[in-house]
Amino acid sequence: MNALRTLLASLAASTAITASAQEGWLVAGQQGLVRFVIVPAAQASDASAYQREIARLCEPERTCFLNFYTNASGAPVAVPLPDAIAAEATATFRRSMKNGAERFLWSCRMKMAQAECF
Structure with a gap:
């Protein structure tokens, strides 16, 4: 029974909302490999803030x-x-290590100066 409790506690912890060291950024959860991050509205168009979060959330290589x-x-x-x-x-x-590719794209709704958006 203790093993089951430990397993359930670890599963709950892995899906919990976590706050960033940067105030207001939240990891809402994950589906498969994709993590969903809530951005503070005041930093929504701050490219350097995204780069800090990417560095914090993504292990190198x-x-x-x-x-x-x-x-x-x-x-x-x-x-x-x-x-x-x-x-x-x-x-x-x-960032796909399998394909050796890395890509950051803005949403078109953000109207950032960039050739491509989604």
Whole structure:
């Protein structure tokens, strides 16, 4: 029974919402390899803030997939993301060690100066 409790506690901890060292950034959860990060609205277009979070969340030389969102409506944070949050995508980050590729893309709704967006 103690082993079951330990297993359940570790599963709960792995899906819990975690706050960043940077105030306001939250890891809402994860589905597969993709982690969902809630961005403070004031930093939504701050490229250097994203780079700090990527460095904090992604181990060097490891595959890492992050989706970033704001939560202007104050919707309860859960996974799967509520529609109100899912509609506020700000950026994605993908690093695939298998393919040797790394890519950061802004959401087109952010209207950032960039050739490509999603």
